Amino acid sequence: MRFERLRIQGLRCLDDVAVELAEGIHVFVGPNGAGKTSVLEAAYLLSHGRSFRSGAREALLQRGARALSVFAEMRVGDARTRLGLGREGTRWDARLDGQDVPLGQLVQACAVVCFEPGSHALIAGSAEERRRFLDWGVFHVEHGFLGAWRRYQRALKQRNALLRTGVVGPEALYAPWEHELDEMATAIDDYRRTYLDRLIPALSASAQFLLPELGPLTLRYKRGWAEGQGLSELLADQRGRDLARGHTTAGAHRADWSLSFEHAPLREHLSRGQEKLTALSCLLAQADLHAECRGEWPVVCLDDLASELDLAHQTAVVERLGAVGAQVLVTGTECPLPLQSRPHRLFHVEQGQIRPLL
Numbered sequence: 001m002r003f004e005r006l007r008i009q010g011l012r013c014l015d016d017v018a019v020e021l022a023e024g025i026h027v028f029v030g031p032n033g034a035g036k037t038s039v040l041e042a043a044y045l046l047s048h049g050r051s052f053r054s055g056a057r058e059a060l061l062q063r064g065a066r067a068l069s070v071f072a073e074m075r076v077g078d079a080r081t082r083l084g085l086g087r088e089g090t091r092w093d094a095r096l097d098g099q100d101v102p103l104g105q106l107v108q109a110c111a112v113v114c115f116e117p118g119s120h121a122l123i124a125g126s127a128e129e130r131r132r133f134l135d136w137g138v139f140h141v142e143h144g145f146l147g148a149w150r151r152y153q154r155a156l157k158q159r160n161a162l163l164r165t166g167v168v169g170p171e172a173l174y175a176p177w178e179h180e181l182d183e184m185a186t187a188i189d190d191y192r193r194t195y196l197d198r199l200i201p202a203l204s205a206s207a208q209f210l211l212p213e214l215g216p217l218t219l220r221y222k223r224g225w226a227e228g229q230g231l232s233e234l235l236a237d238q239r240g241r242d243l244a245r246g247h248t249t250a251g252a253h254r255a256d257w258s259l260s261f262e263h264a265p266l267r268e269h270l271s272r273g274q275e276k277l278t279a280l281s282c283l284l285a286q287a288d289l290h291a292e293c294r295g296e297w298p299v300v301c302l303d304d305l306a307s308e309l310d311l312a313h314q315t316a317v318v319e320r321l322g323a324v325g326a327q328v329l330v331t332g333t334e335c336p337l338p339l340q341s342r343p344h345r346l347f348h349v350e351q352g353q354i355r356p357l358l
């Protein structure tokens with residue numbers, strides 16, 4: 001898929017800008033604080049309903065503005081789709097081809113993968129980062145996943161509310177939610193395992209491409225509760241313990257995964273640059289798998305590429321994405337060296353204004 005046009009209003013320093021986009025690589029250059037990352041954030045917002053930067057979605061709204069909106073004309077194969085996401089007051093609205101739709105439907109129609117300075121948290125950060133990566137990957141290729149995930153979250157909220165009453169009974173109050181958690185956690189676990197089984201070949205290939213010196217990789221997945229044990233029995237057994245902790249301590253919301261390499265068995269063996277390259281390998285593999293499942297590469301955003309990777313790796317990534325024909329949006333204070341001699345679209349960004357240079 002690719003964007004043909006993006007119009008962004010009231011997002012950070014972008015008051016009202018429109019960008020025409022084509023196939024291939026687009027580079028946004030300009031000084032610090034110019035609004036380059038905000039362009040990528042706008043694209044990402046359409047595919048995730050949130051920013052990739054930490055902080056509340058509310059921080060995206062331009063100071064003093066009442067409304068924020070991102071519109072895109074998107075091409076998927078031969079079809080054109082219009083996407084819109086806006087916030088007015090406290091209300092967020094999503095639109096697909098002129099119709100109001102639930103946010104979930106909008107974000108499922110649009111796929112953007114983003115490598116940015118915070119991406120190394122996928123390797124060095126909390127389990128929540130890795131679950132989010134996994135769940136977004138599954139969500140974009142498995143339509144049934146969102147329903148199971150929502151039912152799981154609802155049951156979890158209910159059980160946690162019961163725990164907060166400070167009483168472990170009666171059974172009739174806890175048991176239905178624990179059964180629901182068991183059923184939905186099993187479904188979520190199946191989706192995640194199937195996804196990871198499919199991701200591993202693409203991940204091995206991208207890691208081999210970016211980090212050949214580390215040798216073959218192994219992915220370990222933990223589902224969030226002991227293997228071989230039913231979740232509802234486990235939850236019934238550990239109500240007292242969960243009560244003391246104030247929340248549910250086992251289940252699909254505790255899942256995690258990790259990577260190790262033959263020549264770097266522990267995460268602590270990786271340099272910071274290698275952590276970033278490992279995270280990038282995961283994101284490229286996710287994009288690759290998305291292309292395999294949906295027949296279209298997602299849009300790939302690379303924020304501040306030149307400050308994140310050395311020249312050899314910048315070149316490798318750009319060549320790989322160029323070869324598969326993905327639409328790529330890159331930012332930097334200068335045009336990254338590997339892109340200086342190639343045909344691509346170049347935009348200058350300054351004080352929230354975007355001007356095409358090429």
Ligand SMILES: Nc1ncnc2c1ncn2[C@@H]1O[C@H](COP(=O)(O)OP(=O)(O)OP(=O)(O)O)[C@@H](O)[C@H]1O
Nearest residue numbers: 012013031032033034035036037038059061062063
């Ligand atoms: N809610 C907001 N309202 C108005 N301006 C904002 C808001 N949030 C951030 N900004 C400003 O918008 C700009 C955002 O810049 P952005 O992060 O997109 O810049 P950039 O060109 O990627 O910069 P860098 O090269 O430093 O990473 C900054 O100048 C920032 O101070």
